[in-house]
Amino acid sequence: MSVAMSDFSKTRYTNIFTTPLITHTWEDGPELNALLRERILAHEAQNRGIAKSNHGGWHSETGQLEFCGDPGRRLVDHMHALADEATRHVLAEHHKEIPSIPWTLSAWVNVNRTGDFNSVHVHPGSTWSGTYYVDAGDPVDPDKGTQLHLLDPCQGRSTTFFSGGECSVPASIYIRPKPGLMVLFPSYVPHLVFPHKGNGARISIAFNLRKEPFP
Ligand SMILES: [Fe+2]
Numbered sequence: 001m002s003v004a005m006s007d008f009s010k011t012r013y014t015n016i017f018t019t020p021l022i023t024h025t026w027e028d029g030p031e032l033n034a035l036l037r038e039r040i041l042a043h044e045a046q047n048r049g050i051a052k053s054n055h056g057g058w059h060s061e062t063g064q065l066e067f068c069g070d071p072g073r074r075l076v077d078h079m080h081a082l083a084d085e086a087t088r089h090v091l092a093e094h095h096k097e098i099p100s101i102p103w104t105l106s107a108w109v110n111v112n113r114t115g116d117f118n119s120v121h122v123h124p125g126s127t128w129s130g131t132y133y134v135d136a137g138d139p140v141d142p143d144k145g146t147q148l149h150l151l152d153p154c155q156g157r158s159t160t161f162f163s164g165g166e167c168s169v170p171a172s173i174y175i176r177p178k179p180g181l182m183v184l185f186p187s188y189v190p191h192l193v194f195p196h197k198g199n200g201a202r203i204s205i206a207f208n209l210r211k212e213p214f215p
Contacts, residue, residue, distance in 0.1 A: 019153060021173075022086045022184040026078055026132075029180020033134045035071035040109050040134065040203055043067040053192075057116035060109040065205070075132060075205065078182065079105060083128050083209045086184050103127075107207035110193075112137065112146070116202075118193040120151070126187035126208035127215070133177040137202030145176040146202050148183065151190040177204065 026032065040060075049058040065072030080103060088098045110118065123129040131148060139145040151172045152158035158171035175183055185191075187208060196202045 017154070019186060019189060020086065020090055021150070022082065022089075023175070024082055024182050024184075025178065025180045026182060027180075028074075032071055032074060033179050036068055036075065036134050036205070037203060039068045039071065040111065041201070043109075044111055053118040053121040054110060054112070055117050055119060057110055057112040057118070057196075062106050062108045064105065065107050065109075076105060076107065079107065079130065079132070079207050079209065082130070082182055082184055086128065102212045104210040104212055105207060106210075107205055110202075110204050110206060112193065112196040112202040112204075114197060115195055117195040120190050120192040122190050123187040123208050125210065125214070127211040128184055128209040129187040129189070130182060130184040130207050130209075132182045132205045132207070133179050134203040134205060135179060135201060136177045137196055137198035138200035139196075139198040139202075141197070143176075144174075145178075146196040146198060147194055148175040148177065149173075149192050149194065150175065150185060151192075153186070153189050177202065 043060065044058050047060070049060055052059050060067070064076055068075070083103060084101070087101060091098055112118075136145050149172055152170075157163075162169045163171060193204075
């Protein structure tokens with residue numbers, strides 16, 4: 001057999017240092033979102049909010065969604081449940097036992113109206129970060145929506161490894177907001193939110209879960 005005809009059927013191919021991304025749509029989303037939306041807009045009307053990665057838009061205080069009452073507590077439980085599930089999955093891939101991990105959770109609400117956006121950032125000092133969508137904001141382009149854009153956290157890979165021309169592999173991905181959808185990713189993953197183009201308020205709830213002890 002010539003070199004060119006080598007048998008590759010037993011060649012092992014694997015990915016190393018991968019970046020997990022978890023997406024989950026909660027079944028109680030429609031009911032939960034109606035309750036959350038009402039509480040969020042009422043709180044927004046009474047509070048100026050704070051400035052972080054948001055350009056325009058309203059960014060609530062950071063906490064445990066206290067101003068959302070029972071629906072907020074239910075969503076916080078969902079955040080914990082998905083983080084536990086994602087962690088079990090990550091550790092199982094490395095044949096690790098699944099310990100019970102204590103998390104420190106912080107969450108806040110973003111309300112973006114037409115033109116509002118969030119510039120590229122990471123969430124330092126946390127393990128998992130995520131977003132839950134309450135309202136997509138009636139986007140002008142419903143097929144795309146106002147997307148969340150996640151960037152490859154490995155600069156070497158994204159700038160030198162099949163990073164241009166016909167042979168390039170994606171260095172970023174786009175996620176279309178959908179009410180009830182929860183997205184979870186490692187906190188070191190850079191991300192941004194495009195300027196909203198829509199007839200309604202785009203309402204999302206961002207959160208961090210910090211493994212204790214950290215890291
Ligand atoms: Fe963020």
